[in-house]
Amino acid sequence: MFEIAGMRFSQRVFLALSIVSLAALLGACVHSSPPDPGGSKSWVVENVASKSTAELYADVIKPGVFERSSSKVIDGYTVESGNLRMPDKSLGSLVTVRSADGRLTALVERTGLRGLLVINKQGEKTFTPDRASVNLRNDVEVNAAEERKLPNSRSQTKDSVIVDMLIGYSRSAVTSVGGDATSHALALVESANLALRQSLVTSVSLKLVGVQIVEQNYPITGDVLDNLQNVFSEGVRAFGPDMLYAVFSGHPDDVSAGLAYMPGRLAMSLPEAWMFRHEIGHNAGGLHCPSEPGAPVPYGHGYNNGKSNTAQCGEEGVYYSTPAVIDQFGLPKGDAATADMARVWRENAERLSSYYSVAAPTNFKKTGSTLTKVTFGWSPSSEAVRYDMYRTVLSGTEVVKIAETTNLTHTVSDTSGKTIYYVKAVNAIGKESNLSNGASR
Numbered sequence: 549m550f551e552i553a554g555m556r557f558s559q560r561v562f563l564a565l566s567i568v569s570l571a572a573l574l575g576a577c578v579h580s581s582p583p584d585p586g587g588s589k590s591w592v593v594e595n596v597a598s599k600s601t602a603e604l605y606a607d608v609i610k611p612g613v614f615e616r617s618s619s620k621v622i623d624g625y626t627v628e629s630g631n632l633r634m635p636d637k638s639l640g641s642l643v644t645v646r647s648a649d650g651r652l653t654a655l656v657e658r659t660g661l662r663g664l665l666v667i668n669k670q671g672e673k674t675f676t677p678d679r680a681s682v683n684l685r686n687d688v689e690v691n692a693a694e695e696r697k698l699p700n701s702r703s704q705t706k707d708s709v710i711v712d713m714l715i716g717y718s719r720s721a722v723t724s725v726g727g728d729a730t731s732h733a734l735a736l737v738e739s740a741n742l743a744l745r746q747s748l749v750t751s752v753s754l755k756l757v758g759v760q761i762v763e764q765n766y767p768i769t770g771d772v773l774d775n776l777q778n779v780f781s782e783g784v785r786a787f788g789p790d791m792l793y794a795v796f797s798g799h800p801d802d803v804s805a806g807l808a809y810m811p812g813r814l815a816m817s818l819p820e821a822w823m824f825r826h827e828i829g830h831n832a833g834g835l836h837c838p839s840e841p842g843a844p845v846p847y848g849h850g851y852n853n854g855k856s857n858t859a860q861c862g863e864e865g866v867y868y869s870t871p872a873v874i875d876q877f878g879l880p881k882g883d884a885a886t887a888d889m890a891r892v893w894r895e896n897a898e899r900l901s902s903y904y905s906v907a908a909p910t911n912f913k914k915t916g917s918t919l920t921k922v923t924f925g926w927s928p929s930s931e932a933v934r935y936d937m938y939r940t941v942l943s944g945t946e947v948v949k950i951a952e953t954t955n956l957t958h959t960v961s962d963t964s965g966k967t968i969y970y971v972k973a974v975n976a977i978g979k980e981s982n983l984s985n986g987a988s989r
């Protein structure tokens with residue numbers, strides 16, 4: 549864990565396991581009363597650190613059943629997410645972020661209730677419903693320069709792309725989400741990852757690489773969007789994110805509740821999770837419902853099938869549009885010709901993940917050998933603090949990491965001549981370059 553000048557560095561996922569199970573909803577007794585959808589409510593949980601996470605959120609998901617689909621520990625925070633299966637067969641969602649000292653930040657989205665649950669170390673529990681009547685129709689800046697960079701060979705072959713994200717907050721936005729920006733940022737990112745998984749986009753995930761807090765609360769305007777990298781310049785320098793998202797708390801000059809480049813890497817909004825999923829959908833290259841013209845690709849729209857809907861066209865449920873998913877009414881959540889945001893995400897993953905990249909080492913080659921050993925050398929990469937050696941495995945094109953070094957040469961034991969070796973540069977914040985060219989004995 550690394551904190552500096554209001555920024556926090558979240559680099560490694562120490563444990564990542566995906567499970568599909570019903571959470572044990574133990575008979576929770578939290579000495580509290582559940583909130584109404586009406587307004588923000590506070591109450592107190594006793595001995596919060598001793599309570600299980602399931603006990604803490606039990607009353608806000610009732611009568612839903614949590615079907616957890618992911619559980620990870622990220623920098624000491626346990627981040628979990630999954631569906632809420634409701635008695636009326638509708639699907640909601642739950643994202644929980646639990647810190648080591650017992651605090652909980654949770655995003656609850658279910659029929660009739662959508663909002664942010666925060667329980668602090670003292671057990672003070674607050675539920676803040678999402679703003680009900682907000683529309684995000686004029687929230688796009690068409691980004692012509694970026695649009696020219698959109699892939700024209702529709703490649704979906706990459707098996708796993710990670711998009712690094714910095715989330716910036718104004719101080720007042722941090723207060724409005726309960727005081728812990730990192731927990732909230734982890735929850736937002738997980739909420740988008742849940743939407744991607746639910747929409748069968750398995751090749752792309754977002755990763756929070758940093759959080760920066762600025763004192764000023766900026767308005768949501770085109771000028772601020774254009775200037776966003778300067779507002780959060782310290783975080784951009786420190787964390788090298790691919791995407792930058794800003795969370796503000798509302799301002800009299802706001803032109804919308806959110807704003808994003810379409811396509812691009814910059815977006816911002818009020819703190820609600822559905823706005824986050826919506827705006828980064830614009831970054832990916834989608835617009836709104838199919839009835840609204842102007843999307844970069846004909847299938848770049850959200851979808852409303854009349855019974856259920858998705859991000860960017862209705863916003864109910866944690867989904868991006870895709871014809872591959874059938875809802876509880878037997879209706880598809882997208883249309884191949886007009887509403888396939890899952891495809892847009894897959895096709896744009898490479899672009900989104902390469903806004904910031906570390907240069908790969910060049911000129912990788914064999915520099916010496918004996919009967920049993922081979923030495924490779926390479927030209928340095930400007931940002932590298934370390935180099936990681938890789939080699940192919942017997943079965944084919946898959947590569948495995950075999951060593952780390954700070955030198956510009958590395959010697960391996962090898963007599964076969966069939967194994968191909970590569971090197972990657974790693975910079976000070978742990979970002980890796982692509983593989984260098986390959987070389988063998």
Ligand SMILES: [Zn+2]
Pocket residue numbers: 684685686687688826830835836
């Ligand atoms: Zn929009």
